[in-house]
Amino acid sequence: MVRYAIVGAGQRGAGYAEWVGRHPDRGQVVAVAEPRAHQRERLAREHGVTQVFSSWEELAAAPRLADAAIVSTQDAEHVGPAIALARKGYHLLVEKPLAPTPEACAELVGAVTEAGVLFAVCHVMRYRPYTRLVKQLVEDGRIGEVVSVQHLEPVGHWHYAHSYVRGNWRRTDQASFMLLAKSGHDVDWLRHIVGRPIERVSSFGSLRHFTPENAPEGSTDRCLDCAVEATCPYSAPRLYLGMAREGRTGWPVSVLADEVTERSVTTALREGPYGRCVYRSDNDVVDHQVVAMEFAGGATATFTMTAFTPHVDRRTQIFGTRGFLDGDGVRVRLHDFVTETTEVLAAPNTGLDTDAGHAGGDAGLMDAFTTAVETGDAGHILSGPAESLESHLAVFAAERARLSGTVEEV
Numbered sequence: 001m002v003r004y005a006i007v008g009a010g011q012r013g014a015g016y017a018e019w020v021g022r023h024p025d026r027g028q029v030v031a032v033a034e035p036r037a038h039q040r041e042r043l044a045r046e047h048g049v050t051q052v053f054s055s056w057e058e059l060a061a062a063p064r065l066a067d068a069a070i071v072s073t074q075d076a077e078h079v080g081p082a083i084a085l086a087r088k089g090y091h092l093l094v095e096k097p098l099a100p101t102p103e104a105c106a107e108l109v110g111a112v113t114e115a116g117v118l119f120a121v122c123h124v125m126r127y128r129p130y131t132r133l134v135k136q137l138v139e140d141g142r143i144g145e146v147v148s149v150q151h152l153e154p155v156g157h158w159h160y161a162h163s164y165v166r167g168n169w170r171r172t173d174q175a176s177f178m179l180l181a182k183s184g185h186d187v188d189w190l191r192h193i194v195g196r197p198i199e200r201v202s203s204f205g206s207l208r209h210f211t212p213e214n215a216p217e218g219s220t221d222r223c224l225d226c227a228v229e230a231t232c233p234y235s236a237p238r239l240y241l242g243m244a245r246e247g248r249t250g251w252p253v254s255v256l257a258d259e260v261t262e263r264s265v266t267t268a269l270r271e272g273p274y275g276r277c278v279y280r281s282d283n284d285v286v287d288h289q290v291v292a293m294e295f296a297g298g299a300t301a302t303f304t305m306t307a308f309t310p311h312v313d314r315r316t317q318i319f320g321t322r323g324f325l326d327g328d329g330v331r332v333r334l335h336d337f338v339t340e341t342t343e344v345l346a347a348p349n350t351g352l353d354t355d356a357g358h359a360g361g362d363a364g365l366m367d368a369f370t371t372a373v374e375t376g377d378a379g380h381i382l383s384g385p386a387e388s389l390e391s392h393l394a395v396f397a398a399e400r401a402r403l404s405g406t407v408e409e410v
Helices: 011-022 037-047 056-061 079-087 102-115 129-139 157-165 184-194 236-245 262-271 357-375 385-404
Strands: 002-007 027-033 051-053 068-071 091-094 119-121 146-154 198-206 288-295 300-306 315-320 323-327 331-336 341-346
Touching (some): 002 011, 002 079, 002 357, 011 037, 027 037, 068 079, 079 102, 119 357, 129 341, 129 357, 236 262
Parallel strands (some): 027 051, 068 091, 146 300
Antiparallel strands (some): 315 323, 323 331, 331 341
């Protein structure tokens, strides 16, 4: 049984702890470090944790209490706890992105490698059953040699407004730029599927819509006071109060209040950031971006991130020398050029909880990392230090390309 310490008891940390709680034969949460009292006490109560700390520094100063630590703090706060806990001998599962600069990412990876502990990055898309299907089809040569890929991340209009206009990831200086905060998953996934390093990138994108210049006539600073709120696609009351009135208390409304009620949500919309007009916030991250990539060996890929979609799964088309693959996150349509037939394939039943986060990715990650710690075999980890650093560096290069209008070497 693997003993876990949770560092950061927000949505991600609590989600991983829930997996441990559902598998008491595999793991146990024995410690939590979290500065916010409500989140800290809730996780401790739900998992019977007695080793409770208000900061990661307190946990790191104590004797080693667990086999592994899950570092799920905010983006800019991963390096300190990860390095300190690795040096204490904790195996590490660290949320992506590793850090907001390439230098800090390299520092973290170097330190955990030197410490000799097992290390995984939460690139959960690699662990989805759907990903396993796509990867296997490519490796088996079902479409021949990969020549190019077209990949779309449809963030979703309300999801973008929640997280990247009103939420914690709205500003580069407070979190990280959009490609790193959200789409690091996708660049890493493309690296995983193609199976070759990304060598060169270019990129275009901007914050086009969510600016004061695009505010509708008659709109105000807050949705609750706005005369045009009812016709706005990004109405906060429609989303959050609608969930509260239906008795839905999970994400995203759970971010607004510790205890979700119509009254607490209304207060949050009146006083907090989630009730602000999306055209009058202090956001600066892009709302659309395109990245062009060239892999070792000459294969290419284009990636599009856009806010202006329904909240649906990623879409991917892979063009090969023998066939064509079209995937929607659930199933794959594979067309064979020799037989001129199309086969529809569903993601395999792996026995994992595909209703959990990221369509089974969270469960797949926790299962793989727990197995790695149980056995001491890092081969179960699909997102280890070297390749995860490599995909992070590709993301930083793409952002440099966007800002400078250049083609950047990775």
